[in-house]
Amino acid sequence: MAKQKHxxxxxxxxxKYVTEQxxxxxxxxxxxxxxxxxxxxxxxxxxxAALAVDIAFIKKGEKPRNILIPKK
Numbered sequence: 001m002a003k004q005k006h007x008x009x010x011x012x013x014x015x016k017y018v019t020e021q022x023x024x025x026x027x028x029x030x031x032x033x034x035x036x037x038x039x040x041x042x043x044x045x046x047x048x049a050a051l052a053v054d055i056a057f058i059k060k061g062e063k064p065r066n067i068l069i070p071k072k
Contacts, residue, residue, distance in 0.1 A: 007031070007042075015050035015066045032056075 007021040007029070017034045021042075030049035032041045039056040043049040047067065054064035063069075 013046055013049075015046065015053070017053045017065065018046060018049045020046070037062075 007023050010020045010022055010028070012019055013030065017032060019031050019033070021029055021031050023029055030043045030046045032039065032043060032049040032052040034040075034053060034056060037056055037060045039053070041049070041052050043052060050066040051068070054066050054068040057064050058068070
């Protein structure tokens with residue numbers, strides 16, 4: 001049985017805690033990863049990954065870091 005290839009890091013993102021990766025099938029996906037609150041998810045768009053990070057912070061009782069920041 002062949003080994004499963006892990007996603008390959010491509011580059012960072014304009015959002016905090018979001019990176020662009022290429023899957024083993026060659027698809028581009030965005031990884032939302034915050035080790036401090038134990039959150040990891042993969043998304044098709046960069047914006048959805050940033051929203052997932054914000055929602056994870058809100059669920060833990062902290063302020064959002066990316067898109068859901070209130071305007072001043």
